[in-house]
Amino acid sequence: MLNRYPLWKYLLILVVLAVGLIYSLPNLYPEDPAVQISSTRGDVSLDERQLQQFTSALSEAGIEVTRGEIDSSGVLIRLADAEDQLSARDIIADMVGDDVVVALNLAESTPGWLESLSASPMTLGLDLRGGVHFLLEVDMDAALEQRLEVNASAMREMLRSERIRYRGTDIEGRTLTLQFTSEEDRNAARRIIATDFPDFEYENLDEGRGASLAMTMTEQTVNEIQDYAINQNLTTLRNRVDELGVAEPMVQRQGPNRIVVELPGVQDTAAAKRVVGATANLEFRLEARPDTPDIETESFEFRNNEARSATLMRDVIITGDSVSSASRSFDENGRPQVNINLDGTGGTLMNRATRTNIGRNMAVLFIEHKTRDRVVIENGEEIIEREPYTERGIISLATIQSALGNSFRITGLDSPTEAAELSLLLRSGSLAAPIYFVQERTIGPSLGQDNIDRGVLSVQIGLLLVVLFMLVRYKVFGLIANIGLAINLTLLIAAMSMLGATLTLPGIAGIVLTLGMAVDANVLIYERIREELRAGMSVQQAIHAGYERAFTSIVDANITTLLVALILFSIGTGPVKGFAVTLSLGILTSMFTALLVTRAIVNLVYGGKPVKKLWI
Template identity: 75%
Template sequence: MLNRYPLWKYLLILIVLVVGLIYALPNLFPEDPAVQISSARGGVSLDDSQLQRIRSALDKADIAVERIDTQPNGALVRLEDGGDQLEARQVISGLLNDDYTVALNLAEATPDWLASLGASPMNLGLDLRGGVHFALEVDMDAAIQQRLQVNASAIRSALRDERIRYRDTRIDGRTLTLTFANADDRSQARDIIRGQFPDFQYEDRDAGNGATLAMTLSPQKIQEIQDYAVEQNLTTLRNRVNELGVAEPLVQRQGPNRIVVELPGVQDTAAAKRVIGATANLEFRLAARPDSPASETDTLPFRNDPQRTAELMKDVIITGENVSSASVSFDQNGRPQVNINLDGTGGTLMNRATRSNIGRSMAVVYIDNKTRTRTVMEDGKAVDKRENYTERGIISLATIQSALGNRFRITGLDSPTEAKELALLLRSGSLAAPIYFVAERTIGPSLGKSNIEQGILSVEIGMLLVVAFMLIRYKAFGLIANVALATNLVLLVAALSLLGATLTLPGIAGIVLTLGMAVDANVLIYERIREEIRAKMPVQQAIHAGYERAFTSIFDGNITTLLVAVILFSIGTGPVKGFAVTLSLGILTSMFTAIMVSRAIVNLTIGGKPVKKLWI
């Protein structure tokens, strides 16, 4: 019989619609602006008196609190107005000590029964939620310099072990130069070094006061170092962002040497910039002996007393890269300290260095790569130029009493805040190369809210115009097309939610375009049915022919659009990808609803029945 689906096809359509409705529902429950209170140390929780003080302080500051949810290691304060987040954080931070971390957050408001099914709302992008966008540039030259410094330290150690004397090591650009007393020493050194460092190109140079060996990094090794610097910095920045407690952050590479960081919902941009952009690292060095050659030592100031200096060896025992975990505590005198745990390699190197140097002093050197802008005159015009520089300062200089292992403490810090930030940076990992802010853009929550409202309005207007056109043009069949259109919107939202896609303004544009394109299939089908009726074909056969013969045109038109969307996704950046994702999903859902759902409705209402006239 014409225009009848088998039972299994009706059941399949029903299941898809029910599942789509369930997973689209969480989007009716928007996230609540909130302040997250987390314990900085395990086992520290908030008691009822502290929660009551927090609520009273917020009420006194005229900040409306929806409710406070207690958690195993803290609490989540849900607010009624997102504009109060920053002030609420300041109020709560003033009440709590350094045992707690207070961060801005967005808390899900999805009902428990939906959450138990794994349903959650779509993620909102920066332009809808508000927040901050940073563009950072990785200093590739510094990455190469750091690698050469590590290699120089290893080479000096290897030459000392082989008792080969050298006069000096010097780094110039991408070349490491070693100076020897004569050509024989240079030849022996080259034979030893070449086996351990195959990534260099070696060249003998004659100097007036000796023989030199120039070691230049190969182009392949330079590219490898630069790629590693960007990837390592990506990992480190992701860890730092996670420490900030930001919901749905974006940290991704852009081009050969840039990293983009987007923090939706963040309003305290100064704190985020301080933590993300911090390039601090640690070096552990031995103090110089009285007979140490000047070429192997550095004179560094103390960080809290620049007038005081100490002579340290250039060779580094370990750096912050060997730190596996770090936490803040206080010594017996109430001064802040950072407890350090090293990884296996770091523990071995530390034990080896301290075991043979008991009674000698060891320094903890704090390194911070910074940038400053200077105004210079070029061609008679004032031009701002960025200048990168590095500050090194000794945090502590203590005598080695016994061999150290994987665990020890760093003291000599100025404040608990400094200790907390140093521990955070060490936990999240050190940067492989300095990074510098090249762009910053802030989107306030009010603008994000306005974007959401305007985006929803555009969807509503677009849908109403399409609905009105279909009703006027195709009457009863237009109503069926509109039901399929509403179903398409529900399925599209459900698909975006299930995939965890991030909705942005370009994504909303893709949804609006999908609504307009979704009825194209119905228009093709209905016009084909009209043609068959004009050709005096019976009604049921005309309906059947309309759906069957229009399918090829519908498929061809949609598959070409889908291919374009795939290309946009593969070569486009963030906003273009968002548009491509919604457009691609919209094409798939519209084909399902326009062909299967609308025909199922037609089959259930008039399929197989004697119909003399169609309202189409």
């Protein structure tokens, strides 16, 4: 019989519609701005009495609190207005001690029964949710210098093992120079070093009483180091952002030496900048013996006591790159510490160095690359130049009691916050080269809400115009098309929520475009039905022919658009991808609603009935 679906097809459509409705519902429950109060130590508890004190203090300050909650992680206070978050955090921070952390948060408001079905709202992008945008620049010169420092340390170790005397090392640009007391020592060193270090161009230099060996990195090696530095920094930054718990962050390369980082939903920009831009690393070195030659030693001050210093060996046992995991805790006296686990190579090197130096001191050297601005006058104009510099300080100097292995701890830290950040940096990995902030842009939650309101308004206007056009042009069939359009929008939102896709302003533009394109298939079908009616077909035959003969045109048109959307997604970045995601998902949902849902409605209304005239 014409225009009748089998029962299974109706049931399939109902199941899809039910799933779409359920998984689109969480978007009606946006996240609440909140303040999270949690303890940094297990012995500090937060109770109902303290929650009442916090909410009373906020109410007295004119900040509206919607709800307060207590769970295993601490206290969560939901606020009515996102603009009150910073003020609320400052008020509560003044009421608690150093053992309690007060942080900004966005709290889920999805009902429990939807959460039990793993239903969650769409993730909003930076332009809708607010957050921070960083443009970072990688210091390629420092990357080369760091590699040369590592090579110099390895060469010194090699020369000592071969009992070849040297006077010192010097690094300038991409050239490493070794000074020797005689040409014989220089020539012997060159034969040994050239075998293990083929990435240098070697040149003998004669100077006065001694001789020198200049080693310059080849152009290919320089390019490889710079490419490694940018890629390693990308990986490290992604790990750090993951540690921050940011939903749908963006970390990507821009040009030869820049990286873009976008963190949607982050409102504590100072903390984000401190963690993302931290260039800290650790070096483990032995304290120098009194009879150690000066060329093999360096002196450093302690970070928490500049009046105290220690002389360390230049050679590094291991760096923070050998750390496989790190966590913060407290020692038996309640002082913060970081528990370290090393990888296999790091554990071997640490064990080799400590088992032969029991009773000797080992230092943990904290290294941080920073920049400062200085004003330079050129042609009568003041120009601000960025001047990089490096701070090195000892955070721990302890006696080696026994041979260390893959696990040990770092003490001597100033605060639990410093311990938490140090463990985070060690877990996520150190940067292969220092990075500097070139640009910082903050988008506030209020601006994000304004973008959302405008985007919703554009969708409403587009939807209204399409609905009116279809009703005027196709009457009853226009009403059916509008029902399909509403279902299409619901399924699109559900699909984005289920896939965890990020909604951005360009994504909203894709939704508006999808609404306009969604009725194209219905227009093709309805115009075909009109043609068949004018050709003298019966109503049932015209409906059947309209859907069947328009099918190929609809599929062809949508597949070509879908291919373009996939290309945009594969080669585009950020905003372009957001547009491509909503467009491609919208094409799939519009084909489903136009070819199956609207026909199912038409079949239920007209199928198998003696209809003599169509309102189309």
